[in-house]
Amino acid sequence: xxxxxxxxxxxATALALAxxxxxxxxxxxxxxxxxxxxxxxxxxxxxxxxxxxxETLTRAAGxxxxxGFGVSSNGVTSVPGDDAAEPSVLMP
Amino acid sequence: xxxxxxxxxxLLPVAAAALxxxxxxxxxxxxxxxxxxxxxxxxxxxxxxxTDFYMFASYEPNRAGYVTLLANYLPLxxxxxxxxxxxxxxxxxxxxxxxxxxxxxxxxxxQFRFRNNLKSVALPIGNKNVAIPxxxxxxxxxxxxxxxxxxxxxxxxxxxxxxxxxxxxAITNASGGGTVFDKPVDNIGTKTIPDYGAYAxxxxxxxxxxxxxxxxxxxxxxxxxxxxxxxxxxxxxxxxPVSVITDPALINAAPNTxxxxxxxxxxxxxxxxxxxxxxxxxxGGWTTASLRQGSxxxxxxxxxxxxxxxxxxxxxxxxxxxxxxxxxxxxxxxDKDRFNGSKPKDxxxxxxYVTNPTLPRLLEIALDKxxxxxxxxxxxxxxxxxxxxxxxxxxxxxIAGVNRPAAGGGSEMLRLNTNTPATPxxxxxxxxxxGGDAAGFPNGRRPRDDVVDISLVAVAGGxxxxxxxxxxxxxxxxxxxxSACKPASVPLGATSLKLHDAVDQAVIPLLPKFPxxxxxxxxxxxxx
Numbered sequence: 001x002x003x004x005x006x007x008x009x010x011x012a013t014a015l016a017l018a019x020x021x022x023x024x025x026x027x028x029x030x031x032x033x034x035x036x037x038x039x040x041x042x043x044x045x046x047x048x049x050x051x052x053x054x055e056t057l058t059r060a061a062g063x064x065x066x067x068g069f070g071v072s073s074n075g076v077t078s079v080p081g082d083d084a085a086e087p088s089v090l091m092p
Numbered sequence: 093x094x095x096x097x098x099x100x101x102x103l104l105p106v107a108a109a110a111l112x113x114x115x116x117x118x119x120x121x122x123x124x125x126x127x128x129x130x131x132x133x134x135x136x137x138x139x140x141x142x143t144d145f146y147m148f149a150s151y152e153p154n155r156a157g158y159v160t161l162l163a164n165y166l167p168l169x170x171x172x173x174x175x176x177x178x179x180x181x182x183x184x185x186x187x188x189x190x191x192x193x194x195x196x197x198x199x200x201x202x203q204f205r206f207r208n209n210l211k212s213v214a215l216p217i218g219n220k221n222v223a224i225p226x227x228x229x230x231x232x233x234x235x236x237x238x239x240x241x242x243x244x245x246x247x248x249x250x251x252x253x254x255x256x257x258x259x260x261x262a263i264t265n266a267s268g269g270g271t272v273f274d275k276p277v278d279n280i281g282t283k284t285i286p287d288y289g290a291y292a293x294x295x296x297x298x299x300x301x302x303x304x305x306x307x308x309x310x311x312x313x314x315x316x317x318x319x320x321x322x323x324x325x326x327x328x329x330x331x332x333p334v335s336v337i338t339d340p341a342l343i344n345a346a347p348n349t350x351x352x353x354x355x356x357x358x359x360x361x362x363x364x365x366x367x368x369x370x371x372x373x374x375x376g377g378w379t380t381a382s383l384r385q386g387s388x389x390x391x392x393x394x395x396x397x398x399x400x401x402x403x404x405x406x407x408x409x410x411x412x413x414x415x416x417x418x419x420x421x422x423x424x425x426x427d428k429d430r431f432n433g434s435k436p437k438d439x440x441x442x443x444x445y446v447t448n449p450t451l452p453r454l455l456e457i458a459l460d461k462x463x464x465x466x467x468x469x470x471x472x473x474x475x476x477x478x479x480x481x482x483x484x485x486x487x488x489x490x491i492a493g494v495n496r497p498a499a500g501g502g503s504e505m506l507r508l509n510t511n512t513p514a515t516p517x518x519x520x521x522x523x524x525x526x527g528g529d530a531a532g533f534p535n536g537r538r539p540r541d542d543v544v545d546i547s548l549v550a551v552a553g554g555x556x557x558x559x560x561x562x563x564x565x566x567x568x569x570x571x572x573x574x575s576a577c578k579p580a581s582v583p584l585g586a587t588s589l590k591l592h593d594a595v596d597q598a599v600i601p602l603l604p605k606f607p608x609x610x611x612x613x614x615x616x617x618x619x620x
Contacts (some may be wrong), residue, residue, distance in 0.1 A: 035386075036406045057386035058404025065256050066406035068385035087391045 035060050038069050047082045127413050128167035130420040131428035139181040140381035142413040143167045147377040147506050148536040149514035152605040161188050161360045163379035169354040172615040175226045177278040179244050180206045183403045191376040192369040194499030196437040201251040210397045213241040232285050235274045244275040261302035276313040282617025289611045304366035315609035317353040318539045322346040322595045334464035344596035359607035364510040374497040376505035378414030382407035409433050414505035416543045421451050436503035447479030451551050475553035477581035482555040484570035486534050492566050495535045508536030539602050548591040553582030
């Protein structure tokens with residue numbers, strides 16, 4: 001799995017962000033120990049937290065043995081986006 | 093809640109004979125696109141869009157006892173779709189599931205993973221080597237030919253038990269024991285691949301399947317779209333007169349609008365002893381595709397193939413297909429994406445769509461002004477036996493005495509009684525069971541089965557006409573529900589047995605052997 005340089009990934013775009021407006025700002029809550037278990041509410045409060053969570057998720061080990069967790073079941077129907085900034089480079 | 097299981101051996105010939113008798117009297121014909129771009133989300137991810145699933149007793153000579161599984165993906169491929177053509181998604185998981193004990197959960201899963209290998213073919217231009225922009229740089233006749241700039245390969249694992257946490261073993265090449273198989277490049281054209289049939293044949297593998305006494309066969313590659321369908325007319329409020337779509341003489345009156353399209357097929361042939369459990373001869377099958385839950389887009393992709401998107405996380409199922417047409421015209425639009433993500437064991441959430449289907453009423457709306465109905469079709473097409481136990485038998489449990497497992501079923505999947513001998517190709521009835529051919533749809537599904545016409549007949553109540561007033565097929569009940577599945581509940585009466593879509597499935601060419609689906613249309617040059 002490709003590794004990312006966290007600081008540069010913070011502003012990268014994520015798939016499925018298109019439906020969201022606003023975003024940015026806010027303090028990110030720490031991602032859960034196992035990102036395969038659930039979407040932490042804090043991850044949806046800012047672009048940086050969301051990208052940080054995705055970065056952790058995409059690198060999680062043991063994914064082949066898991067089904068994805070439900071996202072909308074805990075009330076999440078959108079995640080923040082940033083209409084102004086261009087994303088930074090994802091570095092291997 | 094489970095309907096009483098009756099003697100399969102006793103009832104199978106009765107059911108087939110009863111259905112066949114009616115077919116001989118009236119049944120008519122034709123077919124459609126089963127699940128092409130059928131749900132909102134999957135239209136955005138064609139590489140993981142499952143379009144059709146087939147499961148049948150192999151009818152190739154000398155293959156008695158084998159079951160063929162075909163899962164089609166990536167719909168409506170224009171043969172000339174270069175320069176990249178139609179590779180599968182290397183970040184996706186393609187699966188074929190088998191439930192062999194009727195508990196609506198997978199017991200065996202075949203998992204396909206793909207890899208696109210870029211060879212970085214470069215040409216000396218002046219004093220520099222420069223990478224070429226094409227996927228081939230010359231003629232291609234062999235596996236992983238030197239002229240291929242991109243070679244697609246794949247692995248197949250067999251999972252026993254839960255598809256994620258069960259026991260995983262790799263399927264191996266019977267020749268040499270390798271676990272990586274080559275997929276033929278798409279049919280670019282006859283100058284690049286002069287004999288595509290021979291080239292593709294080199295990608296049919298004899299394989300050893302862990303836990304199976306007999307070797308199987310394996311092929312993944314492009315094929316000619318095996319459906320015949322008049323898509324535009326169907327979705328344009330059935331833009332055809334009733335007098336045409338109920339006239340047996342006009343089953344081939346309309347052109348097949350996807351006659352020049354290709355598809356990508358995942359094909360396996362496995363001995364039935366490897367798929368069944370104990371004394372239960374009925375297996376249920378379906379195909380799914382899953383993507384990683386998380387993905388990131390890189391604004392400056394690395395050199396390579398498909399490096400813009402980086403994905404990871406657990407698998408999220410985004411496509412599901414067992415019985416044809418279910419998510420296309422049965423499941424309501426708000427639930428289509430949900431259905432694609434669902435598992436058969438949870439199908440109770442979709443029950444209303446089967447017990448109270450909208451399609452018959454939609455046909456009334458679409459055909460309301462047709463002269464055949466004297467100005468209004470309301471009440472003249474949709475059967476009135478609710479809940480529709482006839483459809484529940486076909487789509488959710490299997491038909492008693494034909495393809496219902498002893499445990500009763502109760503979910504949407506394609507069911508095959510592996511004890512039913514294959515019907516030789518020349519003797520197959522395109523209406524399957526309804527035509528008296530016990531080895532045809534809905535007892536499994538073969539490429540020749542005209543599932544659209546069969547399904548049109550079914551939703552219009554044709555099975556209740558056949559069921560008669562004496563409940564000859566036992567369609568009056570299902571999963572604890574009862575209905576009056578009899579001719580009086582069918583406004584169209586015997587005309588329901590004549591419905592067709594005016595496109596003849598029989599015109600589709602097929603191969604007489606595994607993988608059965610025909611050589612794909614070439615991007616240039618004459619077809620094989």
